[in-house]
Amino acid sequence: MDEREARMALCCVVEPASTAVTAAVAEHGPAAVLEGLRSRASRSRWAQRARALDLDAVRRATRRNRLRFVIPGDDEWPASLGVLATCEPVQEMNGMPFGLWVKGDVNLAQVSDRAVAIVGSRAATAYGESVASDLAAGLGGHGVSVVSGGAYGIDAAAHAGALAGGAPTVAVMAGGLDKPYPPGNATLLQRVAGQGLLVSELPPGEHPTRARFLSRNRLIAALCPATIIVEAAWRSGARNTVSWANACGRVVLAVPGPVHSATSTTPHRLIRDAEAVLCTGVPDVLELVGPLGRLSAARPDQHRVLDELSADELAVYEAIPARGEIDAGEVTLRAGLPLGTCLGILDRICDRGLVEHGVAGWRLPRPAVTRAGD
Amino acid sequence: MDEREARMALCCVVEPASTAVTAAVAEHGPAAVLEGLRSRASRSRWAQRARALDLDAVRRATRRNRLRFVIPGDDEWPASLGVLATCEPVQEMNGMPFGLWVKGDVNLAQVSDRAVAIVGSRAATAYGESVASDLAAGLGGHGVSVVSGGAYGIDAAAHAGALAGGAPTVAVMAGGLDKPYPPGNATLLQRVAGQGLLVSELPPGEHPTRARFLSRNRLIAALCPATIIVEAAWRSGARNTVSWANACGRVVLAVPGPVHSATSTTPHRLIRDAEAVLCTGVPDVLELVGPLGRLSAARPDQHRVLDELSADELAVYEAIPARGEIDAGEVTLRAGLPLGTCLGILDRICDRGLVEHGVAGWRLPRPAVTRAGD
Numbered sequence: 001m002d003e004r005e006a007r008m009a010l011c012c013v014v015e016p017a018s019t020a021v022t023a024a025v026a027e028h029g030p031a032a033v034l035e036g037l038r039s040r041a042s043r044s045r046w047a048q049r050a051r052a053l054d055l056d057a058v059r060r061a062t063r064r065n066r067l068r069f070v071i072p073g074d075d076e077w078p079a080s081l082g083v084l085a086t087c088e089p090v091q092e093m094n095g096m097p098f099g100l101w102v103k104g105d106v107n108l109a110q111v112s113d114r115a116v117a118i119v120g121s122r123a124a125t126a127y128g129e130s131v132a133s134d135l136a137a138g139l140g141g142h143g144v145s146v147v148s149g150g151a152y153g154i155d156a157a158a159h160a161g162a163l164a165g166g167a168p169t170v171a172v173m174a175g176g177l178d179k180p181y182p183p184g185n186a187t188l189l190q191r192v193a194g195q196g197l198l199v200s201e202l203p204p205g206e207h208p209t210r211a212r213f214l215s216r217n218r219l220i221a222a223l224c225p226a227t228i229i230v231e232a233a234w235r236s237g238a239r240n241t242v243s244w245a246n247a248c249g250r251v252v253l254a255v256p257g258p259v260h261s262a263t264s265t266t267p268h269r270l271i272r273d274a275e276a277v278l279c280t281g282v283p284d285v286l287e288l289v290g291p292l293g294r295l296s297a298a299r300p301d302q303h304r305v306l307d308e309l310s311a312d313e314l315a316v317y318e319a320i321p322a323r324g325e326i327d328a329g330e331v332t333l334r335a336g337l338p339l340g341t342c343l344g345i346l347d348r349i350c351d352r353g354l355v356e357h358g359v360a361g362w363r364l365p366r367p368a369v370t371r372a373g374d
Numbered sequence: 375m376d377e378r379e380a381r382m383a384l385c386c387v388v389e390p391a392s393t394a395v396t397a398a399v400a401e402h403g404p405a406a407v408l409e410g411l412r413s414r415a416s417r418s419r420w421a422q423r424a425r426a427l428d429l430d431a432v433r434r435a436t437r438r439n440r441l442r443f444v445i446p447g448d449d450e451w452p453a454s455l456g457v458l459a460t461c462e463p464v465q466e467m468n469g470m471p472f473g474l475w476v477k478g479d480v481n482l483a484q485v486s487d488r489a490v491a492i493v494g495s496r497a498a499t500a501y502g503e504s505v506a507s508d509l510a511a512g513l514g515g516h517g518v519s520v521v522s523g524g525a526y527g528i529d530a531a532a533h534a535g536a537l538a539g540g541a542p543t544v545a546v547m548a549g550g551l552d553k554p555y556p557p558g559n560a561t562l563l564q565r566v567a568g569q570g571l572l573v574s575e576l577p578p579g580e581h582p583t584r585a586r587f588l589s590r591n592r593l594i595a596a597l598c599p600a601t602i603i604v605e606a607a608w609r610s611g612a613r614n615t616v617s618w619a620n621a622c623g624r625v626v627l628a629v630p631g632p633v634h635s636a637t638s639t640t641p642h643r644l645i646r647d648a649e650a651v652l653c654t655g656v657p658d659v660l661e662l663v664g665p666l667g668r669l670s671a672a673r674p675d676q677h678r679v680l681d682e683l684s685a686d687e688l689a690v691y692e693a694i695p696a697r698g699e700i701d702a703g704e705v706t707l708r709a710g711l712p713l714g715t716c717l718g719i720l721d722r723i724c725d726r727g728l729v730e731h732g733v734a735g736w737r738l739p740r741p742a743v744t745r746a747g748d
Contacts, residue, residue: 092685131633235692243681256630256642259505259654268630271645272652278645280633307617311466318609 005055006030007071007099012058012203013037013049014098016215021046022095026085030098061204062101065178070108071099078112083248084222090243093215097201100219103177104197106168111197112223115145115170116285117245119220119238120154120230121263128154128231128263131255133161135228138282140165144289145196147172147224149216150189152182154230154238159192168196172223174208174216176200181208214240221245226289228253228279229270231263239266246275251288253279305352312337316345320355320364327361379429380404381445381473386432386577387411387423388472390589395420396469400459404472435578436475439552444482445473452486458596461621464614467589468621471575474593477551478571480542485571486597489519489544490659491619493594493612494528494604495637502528502605502637505629507535509602512656514539518663519570521546521598523590524563526556528604528612533566542570546597548582548590550574555582587611595619600663602627602653603644605637613640620649625662627653679726686711690719694729694738701735 001009007030014021014037024033036042037050044050062069070076077100084096102108116139118132136146136158146162148155150171162169171192173181177200180186192198201219202212217237221227221244229252232238245252254276257264270276279285309317312335319334320326328346332339346362349355356365375383381404388395388411398407410416411424418424436443444450451474458470476482490513492506510520510532520536522529524545536543545566547555551574554560566572575593576586591611595601595618603626606612619626628650631638644650653659683691686709693708694700702720706713720736723729730739 090681091683091688127632255633256638256645256652258501258632259629264630265654268652268654271630272654272658274648278630278642278652280639280642280646284646307464309465314465 001031001034003030004069004071004099006034008058008069008203009034009050009053009055010098011101011201012053012055014046016097016201016212017093017095017218018046019089019092019094022085022098025098026096058203058205061176061178065103065204067101067103067177067204069099070102072096076102076108078109078223080112080224081219081222084218087222087247087249090218090240090247091214093211093218094247097219099201101177101200101203102197103199104168104193104195106197108170108197108199111145111168111170112147114143114289115147115224116289117147117220117224117227117241118154118158118230119148119217119227119232119241120158121232121236121238122151122153122155123233123263124153124157124231125257125261125263127257127261128255129157131257132157132230133164135230135255135279135282135285136161136169137165139285140167140169142282142286143167144285145169147220149174149213149220149237149241150181150185150192150198151237152185154232156185156188158230159188163191163195170197170199170223172216172219173198173200174202174212176202176204176206178204179207213237217241218244218248221250222248224250226251226253226285228255228285229267229276230255231257231261232266233263234266234269236266242270242276252276253285253288255279305354309349312341313345313349316342317349317354320362322364325358325361325363331362375405375408377404378443378445378473380408382432382443382577383408383424383427383429384472385475385575386427386429388420390471390575390586391467391469391592392420393463393466393468396459396472399472400470432577432579435550435552439477439578441475441477441551441578443473444476446470450476450482452483452597454486454598455593455596457622458592461596461623464592464617464621465588467585467592471593473575475551475574475577476571477573478542478567478569480571482544482571482573485519485542485544486521488517488663489521489598490663491521491594491598491601491615492528492532492604493522493591493601493606493615494532495606495610495612496525496527496529497607497637498527498531498605499631499635499637501631501635502629503531505631506531506604507538509604509629509653509656509659510535510543511539513659514541514543516656516660517541518659519543521594523548523587523594523611523615524555524559524566524572525611526559528606530559530562532604533562537565537569544571544573544597546590546593547572547574548576548586550576550578550580552578553581588614591615592618592622595624596622598624600625600627600659602629602659603641603650604629605631605635606640607637608640608643610640616644616650626650627659627662629653679728683723686715687719687723690716691723691728694736696738699732699735699737705736 132154147170148158180189227245254267315335319331521544522532554563601619628641689709693705
């Protein structure tokens with residue numbers, strides 16, 4: 001039995017994120033571990049499943065549902081999942097998936113290279129859904145894919161927004177890809193498969209369980225350099241995804257909302273306790289997730305710079321309009337300072353990066369990431 | 375001329391927060407500095423005012439308006455203002471006030487000993503005003519006074535809430551206390567004076583100016599161990615108060631809101647850049663401002679503790695209801711684990727402070743600060 005077959009069999013036999021088995025696979029390889037499970041001597045809880053497995057049936061179901069089975073070493077295998085081999089367990093789960101069933105025409109590795117997870121409550125508010133959808137659409141417009149879990153509420157809003165934004169979107173499922181779950185999202189998930197990908201570490205025919213939702217969350221968190229939590233109850237799947245993102249060393253962003261909104265309690269608490277960075281829109285995300293999904297350096301702390309300005313310097317800085325450019329004469333008028341003073345100050349604050357000289361005069365510098373249309 | 379008279383005269387002659395004069399007063403004392411300003415040789419910008427001052431008229435206006443003039447060394451002088459003698463300038467202003475005019479029957483030092491500043495936009499939303507008012511009323515119920523600037527919007531909502539909460543509230547004004555400003559808040563400010571205090575470093579008859587609003591903000595920030603910003607435009611007085619609070623080493627809290635709300639942009643940015651701690655309600659404030667206005671230690675990071683629980687431990691922990699108490703038999707039923715296992719786990723997670731044993735069974739621990747009714 002070759003490695004691909006052994007990995008497919010392990011996916012069918014062992015529940016995802018089993019700490020013991022994934023450690024054994026890392027040490028002895030998938031074929032040896034599978035052989036061990038199948039042996040008469042095995043007293044593993046997976047032994048019976050291993051002996052009863054009809055791998056041909058799984059292969060047929062894979063083909064019939066137009067799925068492919070991807071394993072480490074394949075072109076399409078996302079390097080980002082490697083973190084799961086070493087990160088701390090969350091609720092006694094950890095480990096790389098043995099393989100992934102994938103549905104859709106795009107390359108999983110390429111898509112997840114520049115992707116952000118958007119997660120949250122199934123019982124979301126209209127506010128939360130609109131923020132999730134706007135974020136996803138905006139990120140799509142910048143070529144950033146959105147990864148989520150295909151559930152009702154925030155997940156669905158994120159996938160729908162991403163589809164509208166035109167970038168591929170990825171739904172990581174907690175059961176087999178033959179049956180859409182939840183059924184009410186069937187049309188949406190079909191569109192996701194058409195424009196992006198459905199992904200699962202479970203074979204066709206398997207149903208989601210509570211444990212599988214939790215192990216699925218680790219894939220969402222690990223795939224992306226950043227996870228955004230939009231709205232969620234404190235004990236929620238989204239909170240679990242955040243724990244995974246933290247365990248994987250990923251950036252966590254959280255969207256604030258009205259203080260009276262119960263579904264914003266979790267984002268607020270995460271932000272307050274510095275487990276998440278506050279996120280109000282696409283620029284906040286792009287600032288953290290640079291090209292190719294890498295984390296960029298923190299932006300310069302502009303407010304501190306402004307606090308250090310003298311009153312005259314501040315007057316000149318404030319004379320520069322939010323949009324457009326004005327010449328130094330206009331700056332003089334607005335700031336109420338002599339032209340020479342203004343020119344000196346403009347040069348000084350230009351050196352500090354607070355203003356820049358454009359085509360028609362002085363203007364505020366625009367971050368490169370927001371120039372494309374935010 | 376005694377020190378009190380010299381300080382009163384300096385308040386009348388020198389614009390507040392003048393770096394040079396406050397430094398001179400700290401070195402040579404108020405009487406000597408005033409004498410210097412009055413001398414024929416003085417070329418100070420304040421010399422003419424010093425020579426023209428009719429201090430008797432100011433004293434009469436102070437009495438006529440039922441004000442008192444408080445100076446450092448008086449019982450009522452707030453020790454918290456001492457920080458202004460040493461903190462970094464903000465927009466070229468700094469320094470202790472030479473003295474303060476006070477109106478109202480309570481003791482300024484006592485009130486500000488356990489006080490929180492609530493500041494924000496004049497152009498606030500209904501959301502912001504309701505949060506400010508609820509916060510102030512809730513803090514008042516815990517004996518925490520609210521300090522603000524008496525302006526429209528957030529300030530007014532905070533004062534009104536504090537009055538409803540029953541604790542004294544302090545309005546620090548940017549002009550003389552003889553005339554309420556803004557006039558539309560006259561009734562509110564009268565009630566503030568009746569139940570709390572009006573405070574200003576400017577003598578009766580003086581009008582607020584832009585510079586005086588800024589210097590006034592330093593008093594609000596310095597008086598209180600914590601400043602809460604509710605809603606504000608980026609370039610706003612409230613933002614300036616936050617700069618002062620940071621310069622004074624005070625805690626800054628900021629209230630989040632909907633990401634689409636322009637007036638929440640400033641709180642969001644302050645939170646995001648770790649210049650402010652996210653605040654959703656009274657417990658968040660009390661957690662930071664302990665008895666007598668001192669800062670308490672940060673609370674233990676409960677989520678990290680929960681992440682370290684095993685699946686069984688989590689099941690037991692989650693079996694404990696948010697309110698009320700249940701016995702171990704009920705825990706067993708809810709967690710789906712044997713009684714012995716449950717008892718062992720209950721003991722272990724009790725040691726970690728996650729649950730506690732009450733009168734009728736096991737319950738979640740309640741923070742002391744919220745027991746009184748939050």
